[in-house]
Amino acid sequence: MRINGYYCSVFLFTFIAGSSAIEVYHEWHVSLDTKSSPLNVNQSVIAINEMFPGPLINVTTNDVVHVNVFNNLDEPLLFTWHGIQQRLNSWQDGVSGTNCPILPNHNWTYSFQTKDQIGTFFYYPSIRFQKAAGGFGPIRVNNRQVIAVPFDKPEAEFDLLIGDWSTEDYKISRLMLQNKDVDVESYAVPEFILTNGKGSYGNNLSKSFESFTVTQGKSYRFRITNVGNALSLNVRIQNHMMLLVETEGSYTNQIxxxxxxxxxxxxxxxxxTMNQTEADYYIVATPKLTTTNDSSNLVGIAVLHYSNSTIPVTGPLPTGPDPFDVQFSRNQAKSVRWNLTAGAARPNPQGSFNVSNVTLSQTFILLGSLQEIRGLPRFAVNNxxxxxxDTPLKLADYFVNGTGVYQLDAFPHDSVNANASYGISVVSGIHKGWTEFVLKNNMNVIDTWHLDGFGLFLVGFGDGDWTPASRDTYNIFDPVVRSTVQVYPGGWTAVYGFLDNPGMWNLxxxxxKQWYLGQELYIRVFDADPDPAKERPPPENILLCGMFDEAPAPAPAISPTSL
Structure with a gap:
C-alpha cells in the first residue's frame, strides 16, 4: 500500500477459528534504491517498501503469514525465511530447488505458518547473489500467552542486525566470481560492518549510525542476528554485560x-540491564580471523543512549577476545546449552525432547572445499x-518423480577423494529418522551451515579428522537446538536432526560466495506410508518454470514406492 508517496507493509489480522493464532498479511514492493544506501557512495541496495533493512515480521507461535512480494527489480527474485521451519510445506521455502522465481514486474504471495516455533530469525533474497545488496529484515516469533517465558518481561525489544558489507555492485561481484582468473578466496572481501543497515558511528562515510534509547534501571532484549555474507562477528556493549537467553528458537541456560x-x-x-551512569555507550561488532583497529571500516559501531544522557560516547572502544583465538570461540559455543526446564512453543519442557538415547538412522559426512572444475573456481560438498x-527440484519431484531433472542418491554420503565435478545433489533423508551430519572444513575461514526445515541438535566440535570414536566427545545431555552452526577452520561440527518434516530441504x-558457487545440496524427506502426516499439496498460486514453463500443471506422479 502506498501512502503519501511511501510504500507501507499492510498488516491485516484474521483470527483462525478455534485457535488463538491469527493470519498476518504483508505487502512488499522490492526495488533497487540509491536513497537507502548506508554510505556516502553511489550504490543501490535492495529495499523493501523503500526500507533497508526491510520491515519486521512480528508474529506469535502458529500464526499464518502471507507476504505478497512485488518484484520491481530487473531480474528474478526469491525470498527465504531463515530458520522458519515451514512444517509440511517446503513449497514456501523460497530457494532455487523448491520455488520458481518471481519474474520482474510480477508478484507472488508466500504463505507459511510459524508452527510450533518461537524465537529470533530473519529473511533475505536467496538467488543471484542478491543478498549482497540487502533485502534482509528481522523476524520475531513470540510465545503464546499460555507459555511462560523463562525471564522477566523486558522494558522493550530491539532488533540488532549486524553484518559485513561491500560497496561493489552485486551484479559485478557475481560476474567476477565466475571468472577463471579471479582469486575466489580473496575476492569479494567485505569493506564495512553495518548495524541495522547503517554505517558506523564516527565514520565519515556513514550517512547515519544506529542508536538505541534506553532508560536507566530497565532491562531490554536485544535480538542479534548476523545478516552478513562472509564474516563471523564478535559483539559487545561498553560497560554492560549481556545475559544470553535464546538462540534461533531455543531458550538457553542463562549465562x-x-x-x-x-x-x-x-x-x-x-x-x-541499564545499570550504568546515564551516558552514551558503544555497541561494537568486529570480525573474527581479521586484524582491525578502532578506526577500521571493519568495526561496526552503534550507540546505546540513556534517555537522560548529556554525555556522548567517549574513550576507547571496548576490547574483545583475540579474533584469532578459535579456542575461545569454540569454548563459548560449547557453553551455550539448552534450558531443559523451559517451555518454548509448547507446554512441554524443552528437555522432553532429548538425544541421549537415540538410534541413528543415517550419517552424512560432508566436506566443504574450494575446487577447480572445467577451469573455473567452484565450491563443493564432497567434491x-x-x-x-531451470526446473526446481520440488516441482520435478512432485510431478515427474524427478525424471529428467535429478537422480536421487547419486551424491556421495562421505567426503571421499575423487575428482571434483558438477552435480544436482539430492539425497534421501529417512522420514522420522535421526540423522547425524558431520560438517567438515579444510578452508582457512569459519564456515557456517544452515538446514531449512529443521532444528539441529549441536552435539560436538573437534579439530582435525572426525572418526566414529569422536562420538565419545559429544554432548548428548543438553545440546542446544539451532538452525545454523559454525565449522571452524581445520575442524568439524556434528549435529543430530530428527527428519520429521516431509519435503525437499536445502542444506x-x-x-x-560459497553458497553461490555450489556448496549446497538438497535432502528429500519422504514416506510412502499413508499414516504419517504428508506434506501439503502445491499452493493454488504455484509458479511454473523450467520443463513446466507455460504449461498447465501436470497431475502429481505416483511414487514407485507407494505402488
Missing part, C-alpha cells in the same frame, strides 16, 4: 557474557559442486 561470537546466519537474544537447473553454506 552472562561480556562479548558474544555471532557467526553468519546465526541469531541470539540477550538481556541487557560435488551443486549445479542449479547450504551461509558464506555467500
Amino acid at each position: 552472562p557474557l561480556d562479548s558474544l561470537d555471532v557467526h553468519l546466519g546465526q541469531s541470539y537474544s540477550v538481556i541487557v 560435488v559442486s551443486y549445479y542449479t537447473v 547450504r553454506s551461509q558464506v555467500l
